[in-house]
Amino acid sequence: MKVLVTDPLLPEGLEILKKAGLEVEERVGLSPEELKEAIREADGIIIRSGTKLTAEIIEAAERLKVIARAGTGLDNVDLEAASRRGIVVMNCPGGNTNSAAEHTLALMFAMARNVPQAMASLKAGRWERKKFLGRELMGKTLGIIGLGRIGSVVAERAQGLKMKVIAYDPYVTPERASEMGVELVSLDELYARSDIITVHVPLMKETYHLLNAESFAKMKDGVLVINCARGGIVDERALYEAMKSGKVAGAALDVFEKEPPDPDHPLFSLENFVCTPHLGASTLEAQKNVAVAAASQVVDFLVHGVVRNAVNMPSVSAEALKVLKPYLVLAEKLGAMQAQLAEGPITEVSIVYQGEVSRLDTAPLTMALLKGLLSRALREDVNYVNALYRARERGIKILESKTETAEDFLNLIGVTVKFKGGENYLAGTIFGKMEPRIVRINDFQLDALPQGHMLYIHNDDRPGVIGLIGVTLGEAGLNISRMHVGQEPEKRRNVILLSVDQAPSEEVLSALRNLPHVHSVKALEL
């Protein structure tokens, strides 16, 4: 298998890929056209912020299974296109958190004490001590937008500098913030109270131009602004205007809406503008962390099937995978069986996890069940990543619940599938520690191994019918390896689920359907 690496990655990462027997192709600085060609044959790709994986490029990849971002931000990857194609997208959260936070502080100090400007002046032969009068950080209010990994580290370090830290993050509870000694406020209050504002949110639709002309207008006169998160979060034109007017006394950007920015970017003309070329994660420590993490995650996935830090599917560690494995098999079989029993387009899937299995992370099980359910129709076009997406695309409603008890079983997965014209209920369990069993088909209680070629038959509960079925199969040279017979007493009908050693032909199926007292015969492939 081949892994394409299209941004600089330290040798520590490349070595991990090679040691695992993966072919590594390093191609840094490709044009979109070259990337489209290079990605065609790749099974995995490792990128940083320099590679843009658009829908068009993802579509060109014929074998791609995993996209790994050696870093945090994934705004350069079309996640929807990757998910639709069933490609796992993962990043390395945490690996560069400290570096990005420290760089934020570097920019804050640089601005507060005019370090870059003063150095340029001195190197140009001037000695301008009066011009570069700075300001202290101690006692100032720092407003952090986005109190996640990086925002939290910035908060902690700023408190060490004796700054007052306030933050806006709609997804963080006031309790969590106060544990960090941070006061959670509204965005407007943050604008009104902060002497320095720093953003640490991901770039998304909701955060695009979050800092715009309107927000600058709400800030204190003479505020300092830092963006060490992602270009596009700050409206650069509006920042320029706010700096020109004196509203914003200084700004520091590590990231730009267009990277690299045009050399004549208006902000470059302002002396109180400080900038670095996207260096937040550019330390030896961070680069080692993310190179090793990205490469190990790719090896884990491509070689061992273990998913870590995926953003478009539930992550499963090697330990969790061991416990989940038999349930994954069972869930996929239940889905496949439901798909084959349904007599019309499926409209709703309702899954109840009961007993021991309810205490596990069931998200991967739901994916497996949906994969089984859709595989008949979509074949290889469905996998764990896109199963949920595909199901929703087809208008299938998915309901999931859990209960601690499981009737007579230690664990049970019950699935009701509604289709146009009816519904079926199936339930399965794991026997011992490994064996998947189907224990209910509608009212029919059984104990069947869901495996291989099976026949599902409804017939009148009369002497001789089962014998005739056996004879018909025997005459066609089909051996019955297992057979489960149940009764529907009120209808005086039998339900039979039997396993045969080969797939029955159409002739055999119609011979069975033509037998007296046989109502329906369905061939199942599990």
Ligand SMILES: NC(=O)C1=CN([C@@H]2O[C@H](COP(=O)(O)OP(=O)(O)OC[C@H]3O[C@@H](n4cnc5c(N)ncnc54)[C@H](O)[C@@H]3O)[C@@H](O)[C@H]2O)C=CC1
């Ligand atoms: N300059 C550089 O080299 C680097 C930049 N980054 C950027 O920093 C970003 C943040 O990284 P982490 O802290 O690791 O991510 P994170 O996911 O831990 O934190 C992001 C925080 O933003 C919050 N958030 C989301 N939407 C928000 C909104 N509309 N308003 C306020 N808060 C909102 C979330 O609740 C979360 O707490 C990354 O997405 C990446 O773009 C990351 C590493 C290096």
Ligand SMILES: O=C(O)C(=O)COP(=O)(O)O
């Ligand atoms: O991890 C991130 O989000 C970063 O912005 C770091 O970018 P880089 O890997 O240095 O291109």
